[in-house]
Each structure stands twice: as structure tokens, then as C-alpha cells.
Amino acid sequence: MISLEVNGRKYEVDAAADEPLLWVIREKIGLTGTKYGCGVAQCGACTVHIDGQPERSCQIPAKDAQGKKITTIEGIAESDPVKKAWIEDDVPQCGYCHPGQIMSAVALIKKIPAPTDEDIDRAMTGNICRCGTYQRIRRAIHRASALKADEVMDKGGKS
């Protein structure tokens, strides 16, 4: 048995030694927001956070994620500025890649609160969108950055 902590909850799962975290999360834990797209770290659809870092869950054997904090799209608050910006800009089309896009974007904004276009290119180039929503992804990341700045301002004003 493998012990995993996903979105703050603990799970005991029966998985093969080399079974990728992606499939354990999807099939055994039942959180299907994290997507399979390529299985070879080329598309980013399976992006999750492991101890806060964006990682391709298709490349990580589930056993190696034991003792770490795993966050999936379901574990990102609906009030997160990135999710809010994604809705505001109506970014998704088919929507399949967007959990991965959002996980990459959340990690980016955390690291660089006001990313430039170059920062966005660097952080997001690993995430393919076959529907071609890139222009809106860029717009939404800038918007999320502004929303987050507003939040910080609001909190600062109250304290």
C-alpha cells in the first residue's frame, strides 16, 4: 500500500511500484480533474503541485510522492485569483488542458506575482492547448496577477 496526501486528505492506495501518480490520482483516488495527455511530460495536462512545485504527474511513480503534499486542480480554491481570472476571460474551449494550465499558472503567480510576457512564456510553454487559447491564457495570467495585487492591497488596508 502507498500512502498519499492529496489536497490535505490522506489516502491509502494499492498501486504498482512504478505506477505513475497521474493514474493513481485519477483511477484510485478518483480525482479526474488531472488529465492524461501524452504520458511523456510533453503536454502538461497532468500538472499537479508537489510541495508547491508544479510537476508532471505522469512522470512520477506514486511511491515517490509519499510523504509529500500533493495538490490537484480540485485542491485550488475557487476564489484563487487564477481561477477567477480564467472565468473572467472565458479562457477554456474544450477545457481538457486547463486544469494543467491553471496548475502551472498558479505556481507561476506564486513565484513571480507580476510576471512579464517572457516569464509567462517560460512557465507555460510546457502546457499544450490544442484549441489554441494561448492569447486568453496570457491575458488571464496578467489579470490574475492584478487580482492578487488587489487582494494583497485589501488585506494590507485592513491590518
Next chain:
Amino acid sequence: MNGVINMSRRDFIKTGAILGGGLVLGISLHPIGSDSEAGVKPGAFAPNAFIRIGTDDSVTIIVNKSEMGQGVYTSLPMLVAEELEADWSRIRVEPAPVDHAYDHTQWGPIQGTGGSSSVRSEWDRLSKAGAAARMMLIDAAAATWKVNADRCIAQKGAVIGPAGQRLSFGQLAEKAAALQPPKEVVLKKASRPDFLGKPVRRLDTPDKVNGKAVFGIDSKAPEILAAVVARPPVFGGKMKTFDADKAKKMRGVKAVLPVATGVAVIADDFWSADQGREALKIVWDEGTLASLETQKQLSDYAEMAKKPGNAAMKKGDAEASLKNAAKTINAEYAVPYLAHATMETLNCLIDLRADSCELWVPTQFQTLDRNAAAKIVGLKPEQVKLNTTYLGGGFGRKANPHNDFVSEAAYVAKAARDAGIQRPIKVIWTREDDTRGGYYRPLWYDNVSAGLDKEGRLVAWHHTIVGQSIIAGTPFEKALAKNGIDETSVEGAADTPYAIPNILVELHSPKLGVPVQWWRSVGHSHTAFVVESFIDEVANAARRDPYDLRADLLKEHPRNLGVLKLAADKAGWGKPLPAGRRLGIAVHESFGSYVAQVAEVSVDSKGRVKVHKVVCAVDCGKIVNPDTIIAQMESGIVFGLTAALYGEITLKQGRVEQSNFHDYPMLRINEMPVVEVYIVDSKDAPGGIGEPGVPPIAPAVCNAIFAATGKRIRSLPIRADLLKA
């Protein structure tokens, strides 16, 4: 029908009859009232197959089209809501079950999504469905207040009476359900729309942002098993023998079974199934295509393109005119096989029991897929329930006229049942399976000649096209083939709008075992590239500006001309550009919509192409949701640009050489041009929007490359080594 026929259902049939316009009601109407999803909840008002109003004021729109990113879960409800006068915040969407009530209005007795036809084909039916419901709600309110119905109006989910009385749709639902439907449906005055033409946020966005949207591959069922299939390495190959000893001993593997398409490995989970497949030893009979080489195919096609084919279009005498022309030019063009590469790979969940079967599948072709599955498992179509999930991209691949991935799942389920396994099984295709699975956009080869007279006017055009027919051997062959010509092979070429006095378009449709299929924009993906590139070659030969020449030749086609001018104006055609950048233009009509694009491009010394900006003008007639139109233009541009820069499926010894995104690359965010979209204000009939953004981008980019380098790209994808300084 489970004996459940209530008042609402009878109303439904009557309403349907007056809706007319291809709405076939009364035939095997889905058992409304007995089905938990499409059923009528107590007290609800279900005036027709598309609308259900609850006593809680909820308005459920049952959508008969597959949502694959193109926005039908929003645009089709907008059509209903406009006429219903619904409160948009109360609208929710449910996918339609398979039922003749939901058949495509133009395709015969099948339900399906494709051809950029959803809004166009449903506009009348859904408008009338909404209007009929609104009239019944008003009648219910008028009867309650004992006033004349024409003194009441519907507004934002409620009916307002002459004295300012107000009853919500939910409050009226039960009463309206008992009423007779109107004999004549009166539509709102089109001049004052509440929704249509205004940007509306997509209803599916929140679920897609929160990871809650359920795509086919996400479908769940108790006791579910996973399966993968080992398929032949060559199209048309067959399994001869297989050794599953090792695979069967592997962790999680439940069964290894021969099926019509290869060998299925069924396991507790995907990973075990995939590992089991790795351990299989299979001897294949590779069949006749084991020697197929793309290079050889291209040279064969090139020879064919020099010979007369079936005439798809003949006007004047192009051959004689070419002989007498003051100047002639000739060129050969080629485009490769392309995979759709939907982000969600093909998959199908099937639960086969003794006398029933249920499918959860990301499909564009509900009726045909269901019927195919029923035939394979030996059940009647009505014993098979098909649930349409969200589609993680479709682009035509999930509208397979041979029902390939659903049929395969049925074969797997049948083999499993015969082997004593009666559990739901999800067949999952890996990215490699999907890339190598065939049903590609055909490889095309074109030979084109043009003749100019002494004044440099274009007087002759001779275009010979070579490529496999998509519709041959499918249920669509009769409807789409005329005089031996597959219309999808020549669309966009045989109907060229350019004013040329002598035109001959010919077609060769060689038969070959590589499976081909419609790929977003179908024939236009290829014909626009050839026609719009070669028109540029004509402009160059005639020493004309490419925009001016097009504008001259499109005088009789105001909508083509309109978008051409709009795109050129907005892009600053003829004005100075940043150093090293050049513009290319293309205009093309497809699926009833007109699109022009201007690409701003630079080429570096290593021959690498950078597309900085694309200005796009679109005339798609009457508008539903402008934001969706913009999104679909952005999407089509990326789709077409990906193909122009990278897309190529090649075969060596019959084997597909590409497998995953490392060797079948997609455009990424760092390569994304700035896209500006301008929509023509139009009162014309609505056109399609999912596909028309694709065709112009490849020629626009290649025409810009010619402007920048003097080098003409005639074969896609664009190769840097041909453009090195």
C-alpha cells in the same frame, strides 16, 4: 416507454408537430418521464424535447450537439433563451440522449455534430421551441389573471400582467404543462434581441476551470476495468498468433482477448493494462500496405496530377485558353496526412450486460456509434444507451463514419462477456495509439496552371487535385458524391469565387488503405492553401499587388470582398512595418462564412519563421455570441498554424513514423501570434464558426514568407532549410 405518458408528453408531440422544419416528433420519443436525466420532474413544464422548466424556476436546455470547445452548450441555449425570455442565470444544460427528436435537421435520421453546422441547423428549431414555450407560459399567466394573453409579456424568467402582476416561469410551470401548445408560433421581433449578438460567458467554463467537467476518459462506474488494445503496426494488418503467457501473469491483468482490431488487455487499471500490453508477443500479418512509403506515394500522386481526372468544375475552355495565353505559370503543391491530436485521446466506457448496454463516450456521432455498438453486441439499438460526455477536443476525429473507437469498445466488451467478465470496461487509447490510429486528413497533391493575357489579366485556371476520398465507403457517400466526385475533396477549389473566364478543376481519388477522415475544415484545409497561394503566384507573375488582384477578381462577391478589405485595412496593408516583417493575405469562404486573414511574419537567417500577428476579419452572418466567434477564430488560426509549421504524418514501410507530441508537435504559447478579430455586422443567414478560421492561415503565412524572402512554399509543413538566407 415504461408506460409513462403524461400530459407534458402529449403536449410535447403537438408542439413538435407545429414546430415543423425537420423536427421529427412522435417517432420513438425518448421516454420522457421515465429517464432520470431527460425526464420530467413532478410539476415541471416540458413543452418540447429541448426545454424543461422546473417549479424552482430552473430552465434546463437539452442540447443535442456535442460540446468539444466550440461553445454549443452556450450558443444553443442562447437561441432558446432569446425566444423564451428566460432568466439567463437559471439556465442549465443537459446533453441529449440518443433519440430521433434530436436528429440533425439536415443530415437525415441521425444525431451528430460537425460541418460547423450546429447554430445554422438549429436556429429555427430552437427559436421556435423557445417561442412556443413562452407563449404557453403567457397563456397560463393570462388564464390565472383572467386577462387577454396579448396584454401580458414575458421578461427575464417571468410573465408580467397588465396591472404589473408577476408570476415566475416556475410558478407557471404546472399550469403551462396542462395547456395546449400554440397552433402558430410567433417569434420575437428580431430587431431587439436580449442575448443574440451580445457577448455571453460560457456556461461550461466554471466546471472546466474547477476540474469538474467530466470528459469521456473521466467517466466512472462501479467495478470498472480498464483496457488497451494492441493494434497492427500497419493499416489493414491482422493478428496471426499471440502469446499472452507473460502478460496474463502480470499484476492487475484480468484477461487478454483477441478482438476484431487486435488483442485487448483488460486489467484493474490503465497502468496494468498498458504494462500487460507491453508484455504481449504478437505475430502480425501486415497485409498489403507494409511497403507503403510516403515519398513513393508523393511521386505517384505527382504523376497522377499530370493526367486528366474527373472534371469537378468546367467553365469555358481552360486548356485552349492556357495554350493561347501570353504568359503561363505552373506549380505543384503538396500537403501531408495530419492527425487530429485531440488533447483527450480516444476512449469509450462500455457496460455490457445480458440484455442491455450502456456507453459513456466523447462522440460527435451519437446515433451511428450507438447503432454500431448494438449490432456488434447483438442487441437492438434501443437496448443500448449512449451518454455523451464532454469532448476534450473533436476536430472531426470523434465523428468517425466507421465508428472505429466505439465499435472497438463493443468488440472488447463482447469478448470480455464471452470470457465471463461482466463489468464496465473503459478502453483507453494512449497518445501513441491515437497518433498512429489513422483517420487522418488525406495527403493531397495538386498541379495548378494559370494563364495571363497580354494585359496581364487572369484568363485561365487549371487545377488538378489528387487525394483519397473521405466519404468513399461511408454512410455519407450517397449524399456527398456527385458524378464520381467527392465534394469534400474539391470544396474551396471547384467553387472558387475568383472571376476567371476559363476554369477546369479535375480530381483523382486513388484508393489506398490509409484511413482518412474529416479534419477541421475538411477539404478547405487543403484547397485554401493551394488556391490562395497560387493566386499570390499569379499576382507576382502579373506584377500586381496581391490584395489589389484579389479585390479585382472578387467584385461580384461582396462578402468575400468585404472581409478582404476589412482585414487589409485593420492590418495596415501597404503601410510601413517593423524591420524584417512582411504581410501576407488570404481570403476563403467555408461552411457559409467568409474569413480573411493577414499574417505579419519574419524569417531569420536560419530560415525560422516567426508569425508576429494575425489580423482576421470574419463575416458569419447573423451572430449568436461574438465572444465565441472571436475564440473560434483564435482557435482556428492556431490549429492551421500548427499544421503549417509542424503538422506531418509520414509512413515508412507502412508504419506511421510519428507517435507523440515530441515528433508531432503543437504550437505552444511562446509561438502564439497576437490575434485580432473583426466581425462584420451582417443580417445574412448564419454561417458556421468552428472551422472557417482554419483555411486562410497557412496561405496567409506562406504569402508573407514569399514577401519576406522571395521563396515560395509549396509543400507543408514549412521547412526552415528551404528558407535559409
